[in-house]
Every structure is written in structure tokens, then in C-alpha cells.
Amino acid sequence: MAFVVTDSCIKCKYTDCVSACPVDCFYEGPDFLVIHPDECVDCGACVPECPAEAIFEVSEVPTEWAHFTEINAILAPHLPNIAEQREALPEADHFREVKGKGGLITLPPDIRALVAHLLPAGVYQAAPSRCWPGVREIRRAGRGSAEGLEAAPKVEQRRGGGARAGGWRRQARRPGAAASARRGACGC
Secondary structure: OOEEEOHHHOOOOOOHHHHHOOOOOEEEOOOOEEEOOOOOOOOOOOOOOOOOOOEEEHHHOOHHHOHHHHHHHHHHHHOOEOOOOOOOOOOHHHHOOOOOOHHHOOOOHHHHHHHHHHOOOOOOOOOHHHOOOOHHHHHHHHOOOOOOOOOOOOEEEOOOOOEEEOOOOOOOOOOOOOHHHHOOOOOO
8 A cells, every 4th residue: 555645735845754755756746745656665654754744544544635545646747756855835834734725736737637626626716815824925936837747738727627638828707707706715
């Protein structure tokens, strides 16, 4: 059984676990880590090293985070490998205790489309920057292409959740769109 990085890692990205891994099976997103399930040797050395307690064995992943098993498997081949410990994100201490951060994953749109069906509903309309300080800045810093993503297919995310092959293009908001679509998930 491989190990899985779950919700608790998002927006924290403590990399203490990376230095403990003997086979370098961690891959780095802009604000989270994933474990490649085919490279993990199931040693468990990373589990006690994670300050956010975000790493679980596949068979022990809490049911509310079961979809992270698939997220790790899908994203690992598209993200750059990380083999050494780095600084945690500046907001890591604030986000460490926050639960339900799956919708806050920062990814380029073409890669996000690969896992959009696994993320919580409504995240595209949510505006968490109104709720948690620093999220807007993190999202801006995370935009653009990361190393190793050039080979990934370009997909356009459409308003209704559908996707179309081609380049990314932001669609304008329709006049008269419901006010709830402009509000964050928390209602602020």
C-alpha cells in the first residue's frame, strides 16, 4: 500500500516529509505536495515527519479525504519532483488547522481540469480571499506554468464545468448573473 498526501497539506506545504523519503516519491504543486503511488516503497518514514499530519496509508485515509488517493495518482506525473526540504509557505501556520481546503488548490487551468471532478462543488464561484487573508496573493503567485507542465494538454474550463481542448481563455461573466455566484462559499 502506498501513502497519500491529503487535505491538510494544502496551503501549508511543509516539506519535512520530503527529506525523510528514501526514494524521492514526492511531487510539488504550487501550494501542496503529492506522493507518486508507483514510486512509494511504503516505508512510512514520511508520516511522523509531517507537521500537518497530512500523510496516511491508502487503507487508512479518512473517508472525507478518500478522493485524495486519486488526486495524488493523477497529479504526480504532471508535477515536478521535489527531493529536498524547503521553507513552508508563509501562511502555513494559519492554514495548518483549517479543514476542507480541497477547493483552494492552486493549479494551472490545464492541470486543474484533470482533477476538477474530484474537488468540492462550488469552488469555482467561491472567493476565499474574502475569508482568509493571503489567499488572493497565493493564487496570483501560483498562476502561470510550472516546470514540467509544458507537455500537459491544454484544456479550457467552461462555466458549466465542461472542458474543451485548446488554449485557456477567461470567459466574461454574463450580465445579470446571480449574486450568489459572486459570493464566497461562506456567504461573505
